[in-house]
Amino acid sequence: MTQEEHIKQLLDRYINDLSTAEEKQELMDAIDSRPHVDWYAMLASSFSEQGADKNFTPERWQPVLDSILGYRQEEAQKKPAIIRYIKSWWAVAAMLMILLGAGLWLFRGKNTIKPDPMKALADISPGSNRAVLTLQNGQHIPLDSMHGNIVLQGNLHVKNDSGALNYSGQATAAAYHTLSVPRSGQYRLQLADGTRVWLNAASSIIFPTSFQGDKRTVSITGEAYFEVAKNPSKPFIVQVGQMDITVLGTHFNINAYSDEPDTRTTLLEGAVRVTAGNHMTVLSPGQQVRLDKNNALTVANDVDVEDVIAWKNGYTVFENADIETIMRQVSRWYNVEVVFEGNMPKRHFAGTISRKSSLPDLLKILEFENVNFSIEGKKIIVKP
Structure with a gap:
């Protein structure tokens, strides 16, 4: 069995809620370790054979992304995060488009997600x-x-x-x-x-x-x-x-x-x-x-x-951006106050997100890059 076939098998077991903990981790690690793989091209053929809808949009795969992130949040408490750059998550997003295009909602809500302190921001709408x-x-x-x-x-x-x-x-x-x-x-x-x-x-x-x-x-x-x-x-x-x-x-x-x-x-x-x-x-x-x-x-x-000009077309794009640059855009688009506590490490990020995405969703992605937040009303405190 080739590596591609093995990943497809892991993915099929995951979306049908058949994965063991080891298989889930293996699937996520495979995605993390190959950030430049075109997952869409790699996996689309197998799903098209099942009659998958190819009209993939961020709005349609966002709930699936939430579910994956919920699982990763639990795993992050068990061992240090592997992902170091946001760009790797956009490879995950491309793969998730396929899942939602195929109507595979089976695993939504099946993972137990611990209470999220960002729920205080749930009523803050995008611009x-x-x-x-x-x-x-x-x-x-x-x-x-x-x-x-x-x-x-x-x-x-x-x-x-x-x-x-x-x-x-x-x-x-x-x-x-x-x-x-x-x-x-x-x-x-x-x-x-x-x-x-x-x-x-x-x-x-x-x-x-x-x-x-x-x-x-x-x-x-x-x-x-x-x-x-x-x-x-x-x-x-x-x-x-x-x-x-x-x-x-x-x-x-x-x-x-x-x-x-x-x-x-x-x-x-x-x-x-x-x-x-x-x-x-x-x-x-x-x-x-x-x-x-x-x-x-x-x-x-x-x-x-x-x-x-991505902002004009409904997206926010970060290319080699530091956390201060990212949070200035977050502050303007979601109308929240952002405060930095301490000296921020010199790290740069790259990625794309829909401007329709909720503020908690965006912050969760940053959290998986070891960016720490605390929330006080409509104030976001960024910590090293």
């Missing part, structure tokens, strides 16, 4: 479509409770629907509006010129109701992704802190949170000119310019742009 529009006269319009045409000024129409704010028509006189997205929120915006903007949690944009003159200028805080409508005669300028990004028509992402060590502009398509003080650089697709707190510009090449 959702939430934002407030502030008009020039100071009026605040909560967009999660008002829908349809919310502003009618002459030929200007502002429609709010399904997490998106749409400006159309021409205002008789340009006024400035502000779209503010709170922590644990996200929102989309289409400007009057057709430019589309996605705002991440704890972000904002100030923009005119119509672009007049020879430039189109907006300013942002936080993180935003732009798909700029082309207009060669009227450049589009994004102002963010001490930096200006000038484009004619392009796709790019700006991460400018004040609690991050630098401001990052990543180009996906077209070209942008980035100016900060006396420094200027022009980006090509796949490049990222970074402005640090000392106003020094550096350019990184061959950036994985899909990882950069």
